[in-house]
Amino acid sequence: MTTTSLTDSQRVVVTGLGATTPLGGDVPSTWQALLAGKSGVAVLTQDWVESLPVHIAASAAVDPSETLERVEVKRNDRSGQFALVASREAWADAGSPDIDGDRLGVVIATGIGGVLTTLANYDLLREKGARRVHPLAVPMLMPNSAAAHVGLDLGARAGVHTPVSACASGAEAVSYAVDMIRGGRADIVVAGGTEAAIHPLNMAAFAQMQALSTRNDEPERASRPYDKGRDGFVLGEGAGVLVLETLEHARARGATVYAEIAGAGITSDAHHIAAPDPVGRGATRAMQFALKAAGLAPEQIAHINAHATSTPTGDVAEAKAIAGVLGDAVGTPCVSATKSMTGHLLGAAGAIETIFTVLALRERTAPPSVNLDDPDDEVRLDVVRGEPRRLPDGPLAALNNSFGFGGHNVALAVRSVDQ
Amino acid sequence: MAASEQEILEGLAEIVNEETGIPTSDVQPDKSFTDDLDIDSLSMMTIVVNAEEKFGVRIPDDDVKGLSTVGDAVSYIQKASS
Structure with a gap:
């Protein structure tokens, strides 16, 4: 199964992971909480909550101000703060590669960007006037702010x-990072996503x-993908970042290889x-495009991290x-709904779930889905319920799905790599 | 009562430290914001905006350009607040 038409100089692998999530301030704590089936959802304590129909969210387990310098906190939107925390963990996890900055790229996505900065400065404008708007508001609120700050931090x-x-x-x-590396633009790319959007305006709008x-009385049971009682998603915040390079480059520098991003499909x-x-x-x-790009057949997919937001x-x-893509192989993969x-x-989900997919293959363990008490009759999938599931021995492949408002669809095929 | 030069210097040093991380002890009257403290124009604006709030003064953008040293800023703020 691991046969591929690509050479080691074209295969793009993951060599570093970093995250800060509602479950933990780094990848190990997040992964352990995920396997234990813990929920990151809680009732918000901010005083504005009472005016909203939704009182619950999944706030970051560790505030970025606990690990960043004070000035870094002041000069970054919260989404940029999360990205810095996650990218530094990923970079250290990859062994802090010795690389010419001309060959290092950064791709940090976001759904909404520096919206907390935008809204805080609008409040300042209205309450105190134009002179009180932060002179660094623009470089903090622009959607590329987190990526640019990570790029500055790493010298990319x-x-x-x-x-x-x-x-x-x-x-x-x-996917963009894989293209950058295969296209010869960079030897290493630090890629992921970040989001910090827990604010009354965003929550009211969603x-x-x-x-x-609106399951305000049972926050830990509110996010329940595939369950008949599901009534919408729970807003979370945080970041996930991966270090990517070719298998050839990783082996030449003696890096630990987690898994291969074997293919991507975007429609x-x-x-x-x-x-x-x-x-x-x-x-x-x-x-289908992700499977084709990876040279994988449906029956070879052992695990899927579904988008499954609980809507x-x-x-x-x-x-x-x-089910349509897998056909007769629909019963083969076990499906995890980690949301x-x-x-x-939001914009960080696809990145942290790629990390979860990579770790599932690496650890041969699919994380559980919680709150699936009464499965929807229309869902014909083998969903991992309650406890983590051991994945088979031998080479493994998985899919990670991410979809977005606007009709965006991204599927990533991930494959285990022989050490 | 208007603040003394020493009080303004200390208050300014706290703002500079808060906005840029530069130690308060480095913020001395003879230091140039750009050449000695390496403060860029955007950071200078954040310092000015915070100083305006702290000392209850208004420092027009054209006047900011004339404040090359910490001592220049201290004198300006004292004059503006007296």
């Missing part, structure tokens, strides 16, 4: 990019779309600005698309 001069495709952004960043769960629905295509045509094509329509559309624990990190 091969290009700094910010894909924006709503909740598919983080996965699109990983709530007006009927997109958020668009052209169906509706926010609603998913009811039969998931765009999602289907994305998965009534989205979960079923994706489940149908997965049941992390909540939905």
